[in-house]
Amino acid sequence: MPEQKIEDFILEVLTGDTQKFALEFVAYLRTNEMLFERCCNGYWEDKLYWFVKYQNQYVCFILLDGYEKGHWVIWSDDSDSNCFEDFPLDEHIRKVAWENVDFCINCGNNCSSGENKTIFGKQFSNVCRTTMRFDNPDADELDCLKKVVSIRKISIDNPRLL
Numbered sequence: 797m798p799e800q801k802i803e804d805f806i807l808e809v810l811t812g813d814t815q816k817f818a819l820e821f822v823a824y825l826r827t828n829e830m831l832f833e834r835c836c837n838g839y840w841e842d843k844l845y846w847f848v849k850y851q852n853q854y855v856c857f858i859l860l861d862g863y864e865k866g867h868w869v870i871w872s873d874d875s876d877s878n879c880f881e882d883f884p885l886d887e888h889i890r891k892v893a894w895e896n897v898d899f900c901i902n903c904g905n906n907c908s909s910g911e912n913k914t915i916f917g918k919q920f921s922n923v924c925r926t927t928m929r930f931d932n933p934d935a936d937e938l939d940c941l942k943k944v945v946s947i948r949k950i951s952i953d954n955p956r957l958l
């Protein structure tokens with residue numbers, strides 16, 4: 797029996813606009829050559845959690861139906877690069893990104909506590925290593941997520957550029 801794809805789970809656990817936006821985002825990721833790896837260890841083993849990678853490097857993480865029924869979460873990953881530091885973005889997308897900065901809550905996920913980061917030209921304290929977190933993203937947040945993914949992809953393809 798073939799392994800279920802993330803789209804199968806999206807159709808199973810999400811509804812309405814939430815489902816539509818999740819499918820749109822996953823299609824965007826696939827179009828941009830991202831690979832999905834279902835996580836199955838430790839805390840996440842009974843959850844619908846995926847690592848999203850490009851050229852074997854982390855780009856983002858997706859959790860479906862994990863904290864609440866019918867809910868999904870996307871965390872960005874800058875993998876210790878400075879790709880989100882001062883990449884030029886229009887003001888609206890920058891504000892959306894700033895509204896979704898993921899502040900450290902000392903979750904105990906084998907990482908150090910939050911750090912100081914510059915995110916699209918603005919300094920933040922106590923930022924989680926994932927940098928941004930989007931809960932049930934709307935259309936504006938989905939646009940921002942796509943930009944964040946494209947920036948991360950650029951940083952992987954051209955590490956010296958950013």
